[in-house]
Amino acid sequence: MSAPTLVDFDDVVDRYDPVLGLEVHVELSTNTKMFCGCPTTFGAEPNTQVCPTCLGLPGSLPVVNRAAVEAAIRIGLALNCDIAPWGRFARKNYFYPDMPKNFQTSQYDEPIAVNGHLDVTLEDGTVVRVGIERAHMEEDTGKSLHVGGATGRIHGAEYSLLDYNRAGVPLIEIVTKMIPDTGARAPEVARAYVTALRDLIRSLGVSDVRMDQGSMRCDVNLSLSPKGSGILGTRSETKNVNSLRSVERAVRYEMTRHAGVLDAGEKVVQETRHFQEDTATTRSGRIKETSEDYRYFPEPDLVPIAPSPEWVEELRGTLPELPWERRARIQQEWQLSDAEQRDLVNAGALDLVAATVEAGAPSGEARSWWVSYLAQQANTRGVALDELPITPAQVARVIELVSSGELNNKLARQVVDGVLAGEGEPDEVVAGRGLAVVSDDGALIAAVDEALAAQPDVAEKIRGGKVAAAGAIVGAVMKATRGQADAKRVRELIIERCGG
Amino acid sequence: MSPESSSAGGAITRDEVAHLARLSRLAVTDAELDVFAGQLDVILGAVARVGEVAAEDIPPTSHAVPLENVFRPDELRPGLTQEQALSGAPAAEDGRFRVPQILGEEQ
Numbered sequence: 122m123s124a125p126t127l128v129d130f131d132d133v134v135d136r137y138d139p140v141l142g143l144e145v146h147v148e149l150s151t152n153t154k155m156f157c158g159c160p161t162t163f164g165a166e167p168n169t170q171v172c173p174t175c176l177g178l179p180g181s182l183p184v185v186n187r188a189a190v191e192a193a194i195r196i197g198l199a200l201n202c203d204i205a206p207w208g209r210f211a212r213k214n215y216f217y218p219d220m221p222k223n224f225q226t227s228q229y230d231e232p233i234a235v236n237g238h239l240d241v242t243l244e245d246g247t248v249v250r251v252g253i254e255r256a257h258m259e260e261d262t263g264k265s266l267h268v269g270g271a272t273g274r275i276h277g278a279e280y281s282l283l284d285y286n287r288a289g290v291p292l293i294e295i296v297t298k299m300i301p302d303t304g305a306r307a308p309e310v311a312r313a314y315v316t317a318l319r320d321l322i323r324s325l326g327v328s329d330v331r332m333d334q335g336s337m338r339c340d341v342n343l344s345l346s347p348k349g350s351g352i353l354g355t356r357s358e359t360k361n362v363n364s365l366r367s368v369e370r371a372v373r374y375e376m377t378r379h380a381g382v383l384d385a386g387e388k389v390v391q392e393t394r395h396f397q398e399d400t401a402t403t404r405s406g407r408i409k410e411t412s413e414d415y416r417y418f419p420e421p422d423l424v425p426i427a428p429s430p431e432w433v434e435e436l437r438g439t440l441p442e443l444p445w446e447r448r449a450r451i452q453q454e455w456q457l458s459d460a461e462q463r464d465l466v467n468a469g470a471l472d473l474v475a476a477t478v479e480a481g482a483p484s485g486e487a488r489s490w491w492v493s494y495l496a497q498q499a500n501t502r503g504v505a506l507d508e509l510p511i512t513p514a515q516v517a518r519v520i521e522l523v524s525s526g527e528l529n530n531k532l533a534r535q536v537v538d539g540v541l542a543g544e545g546e547p548d549e550v551v552a553g554r555g556l557a558v559v560s561d562d563g564a565l566i567a568a569v570d571e572a573l574a575a576q577p578d579v580a581e582k583i584r585g586g587k588v589a590a591a592g593a594i595v596g597a598v599m600k601a602t603r604g605q606a607d608a609k610r611v612r613e614l615i616i617e618r619c620g621g
Numbered sequence: 622m623s624p625e626s627s628s629a630g631g632a633i634t635r636d637e638v639a640h641l642a643r644l645s646r647l648a649v650t651d652a653e654l655d656v657f658a659g660q661l662d663v664i665l666g667a668v669a670r671v672g673e674v675a676a677e678d679i680p681p682t683s684h685a686v687p688l689e690n691v692f693r694p695d696e697l698r699p700g701l702t703q704e705q706a707l708s709g710a711p712a713a714e715d716g717r718f719r720v721p722q723i724l725g726e727e728q
């Protein structure tokens with residue numbers, strides 16, 4: 122297949138309006154599967170978390186997991202959705218071995234939550250309201266492994282191996298309304314939406330939302346409309362977008378690819394595409410079957426779900442402080458300006474600082490460590506702030522050692538370096554590297570006397586009342602003690618020794 | 622149903638049978654297309670007669686028993702061992718079900 126012609130991104134947004142749509146699948150962290158009592162733990166030996174129901178064996182019957190329905194309703198409420206008073210599951214029929222039943226049970230056209238929204242804050246503080254079309258319950262599929270052929274893809278494989286541990290794990294699919302008018306910011310909006318959704322669902326405690334482990338997965342729908350025309354283009358659906366960065370890159374790539382197709386006077390094919398992490402491109406998958414081809418029909422083995430208003434209100438009462446409420450509270454408590462708050466959020470430091478404060482540190486110091494020194498360290502190592510091998514409790518301990526005078530700022534940075542290098546807890550690094558501030562006056566006095574003797578002319582000035590000259594001696598003492606002296610105490614001793 | 626929709630009572634076309642056969646990955650001969658088109662037509666015709674007695678104000682029924690909200694607590698139930706799970710499989714490898722080459726599409 123020839124490589125697609127790509128149009129320069131700036132050129133694309135000059136001439137086309139992107140229309141975004143995002144479908145996010147979230148695996149719930151219930152103890153058991155959607156329709157049977159099998160465990161849902163990630164990483165077990167293949168086919169050890171299966172039973173007749175999730176293997177689709179004859180005679181087995183599904184029963185809905187109440188905790189999954191509650192999680193779905195809570196997600197719907199947190200997304201400002203209406204909760205449907207009545208709905209059925211349907212069978213989505215398709216021929217593929219990742220579902221041993223040959224159909225997936227899904228709410229399809231009777232979703233439990235509809236018509237909501239999520240407000241998303243961009244890096245510069247702009248708020249974009251993303252409409253939520255629906256959130257519905259369904260079940261995850263098994264995992265296939267394609268053997269033979271070069272790439273682990275189906276194409277060229279000799280046969281496939283199936284593990285059904287994941288088949289039947291509860292999934293919530295959250296679908297946005299079309300997101301228009303984002304222009305050049307479409308990639309950023311897509312990423313910010315998925316980030317906000319991840320934070321929201323994490324706060325609800327219903328999923329661990331790990332994109333790297335597949336417990337949160339994103340499909341990016343994109344079409345281009347000639348600028349100002351209002352005519353909707355044909356969309357592509359990109360799957361396999363498994364990190365926040367990839368969400369952004371997939372939108373960007375598809376915009377440049379669509380424009381290339383349209384500029385050549387051709388039609389965009391409605392198809393499923395797969396995101397390629399290594400090249401940040403997408404490649405064609407299958408031509409999408411129409412929804413008629415899935416031959417949906419109401420699942421006869423499951424009775425309808427009809428959440429009573431009382432139940433819904435009871436669940437509303439269980440909603441925790443949601444991320445935007447928490448951010449507003451923290452901004453007020455720490456008295457941050459909008460810009461400071463934004464820096465904190467953009468650096469991915471909010472939770473880390475909050476945890477450091479919780480571990481006993483004052484918010485100003487905690488914030489300063491995370492957004493400056495530690496942010497630099499993360500940047501140097503090319504990792505996210507929360508991936509640094511230091512915990513908020515350890516940062517809080519370093520701050521405590523500084524405020525008690527056992528460390529000065531320079532030594533504190535060395536202690537943090539030691540923790541990052543795997544030398545243990547802050548106190549262990551202090552002991553191991555011998556970093557404590559020298560507070561023993563005897564040792565300091567010896568160093569002060571030595572420095573005064575080495576610079577008799579300076580000593581004379583100090584004796585003559587020029588206290589400002591003490592700086593040179595302080596510097597010499599600090600150097601002699603390898604920075605481990607308390608500079609303030611050194612200055613006091615110098616003046617004392619010069620008869621001040 | 623594409624490519625040509627058939628309303629209740631309308632004849633099932635050979636094309637529709639061929640399309641359904643493709644979705645189900647069934648190899649159907651030309652002669653069989655005619656046979657199945659005729660047979661499916663009879664079945665659909667019989668079912669469509671229900672529509673003759675159902676008045677406008679009677680909603681379609683999906684469930685025979687008027688039950689709602691049947692749930693299961695989120696508690697583990699013993700399932701199958703890997704050996705039991707794979708015992709009925711025509712082929713297995715590395716604790717997984719082994720299936721022939723999957724053709725023509727990718728999920």
Ligand SMILES: [Zn+2]
Binds near residue numbers: 154157159171174176
């Ligand atoms: Zn099961």
